[in-house]
Amino acid sequence: MVNLDLNRDRTSSNEKVTNLETKELLKTDSFQNRHIGPNEAEIAQMLKSLGLADLDDLIDKTVPGTIRLKNDLQLPTALSESAALAKLKAIASKNQVYRSFIGMGYSNCLTPPVILRNILENPGWYTAYTPYQAEIAQGRLEALLNFQTMVIELTGLEIANSSLLDEGTAAAEAMSMSYGVCRNKAEAFFVDRACHPQTIEVLKTRANPLGIELIIEDFRDFDFSIPIFGALLQYPTTEGTIYDYREFVTKVHETKALVTVAADILALALLTPPGEFGADIAVGSTQRFGVPLGFGGPHAAYFATKDKYKRQVPGRIVGVSKDSNGKPALRLALQTREQHIRREKATSNICTAQVLLAVIASMYGVYHGSEGIKQIATRVHKLTAALAAGLIKLGYKIANPSFFDTLKVEASNAQDLVKLAANQRINLRLIDENAVGISLDETTSEDDLVDIWRVFAGKNELPFKLQDVVSNELINLPSSLQRTSQYLSDPVFNKHHSETELLRYLHQLESKDLSLNSSMIPLGSCTMKLNSTAEMIPVTWAEFGNIHPFAPISQTRGYQELFTTLEAWLAEITGFAGISLQPNAGSQGEYAGLQVIRQYHRDRGESHRNICLIPESAHGTNPASAVMCGMKVVAVKCGVDGDIDLENLQALAEKHQANLAALMVTYPSTHGVFESGIKEICSIVHEHGGQVYLDGANMNAQVGLCRPGDFGADVCHLNLHKTFCIPHGGGGPGMGPIGVGAHLIPYLPATPLNADQGKTIGLISAAPWGSASILTISWMYIAMMGAKGLTDATKVAILNANYMAKRLEPYYPVLFTGESGLVAHECIIDLRPIKKRARVEVEDVAKRLMDFGFHAPTVSWPVIGTVMIEPTESESLDELDRFCDAMIAIYQEADAIAKGEMDADNNPLKNAPHTAESLICGEWDHPYTREDAAYPADWTKVHKFWPAVGRIDNAYGDRNLVCSCEGMDAYK
Incomplete structure (x- = not known):
């Protein structure tokens, strides 16, 4: 008996030890602890500085109780990295990789291993942000300049952008541009029936809300007495035939209309380029230049046109300018065209390019020559x-x-x-x-x-x-x-053909770019969080990468399981009944969501509903997307606290009750605050017959705490490249799936699984599931985090933002806070006081941060003269403090200027960023030391990121627009 008792006690003790060890092991192996930056002690320290008891106390004071989730998210138990990879590998094995000879604009290809390893699988390339801060993005910009040059020379046209989303949407952008440029007042667009079928379907979706009539027939039979504003031809056709379009192009031009040619980029190496037989626009895909099929994406589309249309080109153009030292420097050109600035007057709602994929395609051209x-x-x-x-x-x-x-x-x-x-x-x-x-x-x-x-x-x-x-x-x-003209003659395409040379070129470019592998990128509304290695690994698995987008469904069981699971998880996280994964960018998600709302009204016999209410503070894509959907934008006032003016909203909803289609609202607000009246806002719109579209840009502050589908939204797009860890890729790829209420499910974008329903809005992107291969990233993230991990990540994101706001508030006023004096997952700090005291501009602060080794926060949006900071949950306390220390040091420099202790014009802020060359070569004629310029903080002496160029002259670049390599050499 005694021995039995002792054995029982000993067993019990061992079980306790084993259980403790298991718990500790699980904690150590928990992906949540690898994704979330601050540890428990750091979290406690930050909470103490805010005067809060715990994370729940923070959330109770931040998120309105009326919208809080009452129960935990119903998601599977979190998996370790190895377990998640094993599970996804088992799912991937259900895909059958056949040899596909389907074509239709998609081709298998060989990604040179040096490009695969050093770009596609390299965080130095895939974790960078959009190159708005050009001084620390010179490598990526040079790769994109190479892309533009390659496209210009292969198409025979004069100017190209730095990529679009896919061939189908690029053709739709060409149609829209032709509609805006053509002056013959025609309302019809001709499409040759031999164009790729998916392109035709995307055109149908785009044409409908704009009242554009599509004429789809054989180009050889077209009756030119019918007025058209443009025409689209495929070269070679979807069935492979090569036609001589010269006579047709001439006849179209006689009607004052524009001709777009969708051309196979590899075929252009042997065929007369579109620009040489009169095309006004050329579009296509660069996928076959080294980018895996990926069941449809992501791939970089190209768009080239004549120089006279440069201010109508959708998307982004990389241009050559000069820096403060007179050296050539690259930047995004003609940015006044962007929807951020032009809003409802924008020519396109495109907010992204497929930068990472365009870089791969450009380097494929560089490598092969x-x-x-x-x-x-x-x-x-x-x-x-x-x-x-x-x-x-x-x-x-x-x-x-x-x-x-x-x-x-x-x-x-x-x-x-x-x-x-x-x-x-x-x-x-x-x-x-x-x-x-x-x-x-x-x-x-x-x-x-x-x-x-x-x-x-x-x-x-x-x-x-x-x-x-x-x-x-x-x-x-x-x-x-047969082609006779030369192409890819610039030296960059003729000296990197060995792997050694290309490897060094890629490394040289990478070293000019600041990415997440160097420091935090605290951009408000852009959520630059950790893109973990485990999440990225499956992207290049053959089972996902080598599948044609139009392969039979029977061969893609693994993909279908991935989609079904991810849709269910996203539905649970958002509270919506249905999800579409098709939109392959946030702007596409906006457009798809509004199209669903429009189709819902039409189906109910209320096609007259075309008024879209949008707060004055909204992201620029919101009004641009609304106009693309045929809606009329009416601005809603915001109060001094940044919240929507409820009285104004009520008045506008009543005024437009008969025609109200939708309200577009961002939540938490564009100003980084949880508006307490969000349920009332939704109710006002519903009471007057409208639907609520919620911009999911700030979903990172909601996951696990509240759900848009619960508090009144009918549609929401999700930026998977923000909240759900798909990396920004230097400006793309992105993903913008939409969630909808049950009443809107029949109208979701078409796939082979719902195309027979008859109510679908049609294709939004060329591939049925958009950029399918990168959905594996978000699947991995959710699988490894689980419900608790996702919720804790949201809490810590809010904590980090409030900690930074608290540290910076003595120096920079925090512009908007909630009722408890707290912000959501981002904060806006006001730089206007230091401008008034020291004539220091927001741009000066942004450039000086480069000397500290940081990318600037979002500048002058949504309020001019401010910066919006979002630290995300992935940054440690050390990194948060490092950034705060940099901002405080910059304040002190501005304060010295205000006190007359530093020259008002010749100071570290006005002259930033400082390059190594400017510090070492030539005379030093500044009243501050080289050390103050180059090493403004101790950590910069340990690791220094050097900006490749000095401050860029943007105005010069726009006055002297150069967008190709030849032009850059001539400029030199």
């Missing part, structure tokens, strides 16, 4: 010609007499052939019941040709040998359309 690109294109074409010759020997007819890489094969048994091919793990395109499409790419081998021939022969034995059909002649390119 003109000759390399031509060799790849020539090989692809020769293989296609050989494939055609073999099929003809087998008794089949090739419907397109000229082609680049795509064949349309006439076959009465087309469906059977597609099934036979699938049995051999080969995907062909079923064009119709009598024709099969086959598109080749740079990964195609001679063995692939043999396998395809065997499918068409119906047996393994072929009546010919490979060498019998291979020819060295380019027999299927029209002689009148």
Whole structure:
């Protein structure tokens, strides 16, 4: 008995030890502890400085009790990094990676390993922010300048932007630009029926709310007596034919309309570029330049046009200017066109580019150069010609007499052939019941040709040998359309062809950019949080990366499980009944959400509802998106505290009751505060027949605490590249899924799973699930954080922001706070007092922060003369203090100017940033020391990030617009 008792006691004790060890192990292995920056002691220290008892005390004083969640989020138990990767690998294994010869604007490709490892898998590239602070983004800007140059030279046009989202939406932007530019007052846009079908569907979605009539027919049969403002042609066509469009282009121009050509960028290495046969605009995808298929994205689209249309170009343009030392320097040009400034007058709502993917495509061009690109294109074409010759020997007819890489094969048994091919793990395109499409790419081998021939022969034995059909002649390119002009002649495309040279070039560019691997990027409303390595790893798995977006659903079971799970998680987090993952940017999410609202009203017989109420403080994409959806924007006043003026909202809702469509509201507010009246705001809109669209830019302050679907929102877009950890990639990729109430589910964007419902708004992006491959990042984040981790992350994000506000308030007034004197996950500090005292501008502070090794917060938005700071939950107390110390030091420099202790014009603030060259070379004619300039804080002596250029002259760059490498050399 005694021994039994002792054994029982000993067992119990061991169990206690084991349980303690297990708990400690779980705590150590918890991803939450790796994602959230401050530890328990630091959290306690910050709470004490705020006079708060604990995190719950903070949240009770910050988030209105009327909207607080009563229960925990219902999400699976958090997984460790290794467990989450193993689980996602099991899901990925359910995808079947077939050899896809489907085409339709998507091609398999080879990502050079030096580019894969040093760009796509490198946080130095993928964690950077949009290059608004150009002095610390020179590497990325140079890569984008290379991209623009590559596009300009391959298309034969004069100016290009630094990428758009995908080919379908780029074509839609071309249609919108043509509509705005053309002066013949036509309301119709011609689309050749041989354009990619997904592009046509995106155009339909975009044209409808603007009242644009689409004329979709064969370009050879078009009646030019019908007025049009523009036309879209595919080159080569979706079925592979190469047409000479010169006569058609001339006739379109005679009507004063514009011509857009959607061109295969690799084909342009061999074919006459669109600019040389008269096109006004060229669009397309650069995906086949080293960017994985990824089931549809992310990919960088290109957009090129004539110089005279430069101020109408959607998206961003990188331009050459000069810095304060007279050196060439790069920047984003013509920013007055952006929707942030032009709002409802903007020509586009585009708020992002696919920077990371454009960088990959540009470096693919740099690595291969003109000759390399031509060799790849020539090989692809020769293989296609050989494939055609073999099929003809087998008794089949090739419907397109000229082609680049795509064949349309006439076959009465087309469906059977597609099934036979699938049995051999080969995907062909079923064009119709009598024709099969086959598109080749740079990964195609001679063995692939043999396998395809065997499918068409119906047996393994072929009546010919490979060498019998291979020819060295380019027999299927029209002689009148073979390219004669040069391209990629700039030195940058001709000296980095060895891996050693490219590796060093990439490292050189990376060292010019400040990314999250260097310091915090405290941008308000942009949420630059940790993008963990574990989250990023699955992006480049072949099971996700090598899937064609139009592969049969049966081959994408893993993707479907990923989508279903992520949709369910996001629905639980937001309180919405339905989720669409299709929008591939935040601006696209806004547009999709408003389109859903518009379609809902139309379906109920209330198509007259077209008034969209938008607070004066709203993000610039809000009014731009509303106008794109055919709505009329009416501004709602905000009070001195930044909150929506409820009386004004009530008055406007009553005034426009008959036509009220929607209210667009950001929550927490654009001013970084939880407005206590949010439920009342939603009720006012609903009472007057409108729907509430909630901008999810600030969702990082809500997850686990409150849900938009619960407190009155009908639609919300989610920036997965903010709240859910997809990295910003230097300005893209982004993701903007939308959540909707149950009554709006029938109107969600079309996918193969809901396209038959009839009420869908159609395609928003070219691929059914948008940028599908990067959804793995958000899946990993949620899986590893779990309900508690996500909620704690939100609490700490709010804590960090309030701690920084508290530390900085003695020096810079905190402009907006809630009823308890607290902010949400970001704070706005006022720099106008130091401007008044010392003539120090917001820009001076932003540039001086570079000398401290920091990226500036969001400047002069939503209030001119302020900065908006968002630390996120991922930054440690040390990093928060380091940034606060920098801001306090800058205040002290401004104070010295105000007191006359420092020259008002020649001081560290006005001359920032300071480059190494400016400190070492030439005379030092400043009344402060080199040490004060270069090492304003102790930590800069331990690790120093050097800005590559001095302060950039933006006005000079706009007056002397140069957007290509040749221009930069000439400028030098």
